[in-house]
Amino acid sequence: MAITLYYFAPSPPARIALLAARAVGVDVDIKVVDLFNKEHLTPEFIKINPQHTIPTLDDNxxxxxxxxxxxxxxxxxxxxxxxxxxKNPQLKALVDQRLYFDCDTLWPRIRAIGFxxxxxxxxxxxxxxxxxxNEAIGFLDKFLHGRKWLCGNNYTIADISILASLSSIVAVGWDISDYPNVKAWLESCKEIPGHDENQAGADAWGDLVRKNLEPGQL
Structure with a gap:
């Protein structure tokens, strides 16, 4: 049986899951759950995930x-x-720290603007x-000082997670010109499998944010 990913492209968290699947090269059957049509609140989906959140994974x-x-x-x-x-304890701890930074600091501040x-x-x-x-992006810029990737010599799920979050607010038109390390890192992230799919979703999120935004707010 295929792995099923319940997914909504504009959602940055959903794109984290998709990018991870693309990075490991595992096939996933994408089932779109349209949040605007409240498809996540149907009895069928709540039976799968009582918290009715996207993304949700069904691995057989x-x-x-x-x-x-x-x-x-x-x-x-x-x-x-x-x-x-x-698996290296120190590298793993660094990846975990960056993941928690995204979960607890960066993404909540992006969401506070977008929602x-x-x-x-x-x-x-x-x-x-x-x-x-901007404070959170500044932290990220410092994390990336002297580095191509957030942790070690290769991209990790920390890069994947933060890419999904940050690319969304950049797609709105957020000015990151004061953060050269972040700009260089975003360019490097084009190497990550699934980058273009993520960017398409980020662009969709950006369009949704700009739809109601008054001129001159960026």
Whole structure:
């Protein structure tokens, strides 16, 4: 049986799971769940995932949700080696730290800008939210000082996770000119399998954010 990924392309977390699948080279059957049509709230989907979140993975009856958990599972289960999620305790800890940074700092600050614009009809970005996100991008720029990738000599699931998040706000038109290490890293990320699929989803998210955004907000 095929692995099924319940997916919505504009969703950055959903794209983390897809990028992880592409990176390990495992085939997934993508089932689109349209959040705007509330397909995640159908009885059929809630039976699969009571939290009704996207992405959700069905690996031959093994059901899993939370994007970064899906990514680590796919790498451990199907990865040909430990490049994407190292076994070395120090490298693994560094990857985990970057994943937690995305989960707890970067993505929540991006979401705090995008969610009200997409779902609540807001039209402006407050200065507080703007400064908060730029602070997080500044942290990322420091993480990348002297590095091509976030952890070690190869891209890992930390790069995959942060790429899905950051590419979304960049697609809105966010100015990252003050963060040269981040700009160089985004260019390097074109090497990651599934990059173009992720970019298409990021562009869709960017379009949704800009739809209600007043001119001059970026």
């Amino acid at each position: 009856g093994f059901i899993l949700w939370e994007s970064r958990t899906i990514a680590t599972y796919l790498v451990r289960q199907y990865g040909k080696d430990d490049t994407l999620y190292p 009200p614009l997409i779902w609540l009809g807001e039209t402006k970005i407050s200065e507080k939210l703007r400064k908060s996100l």
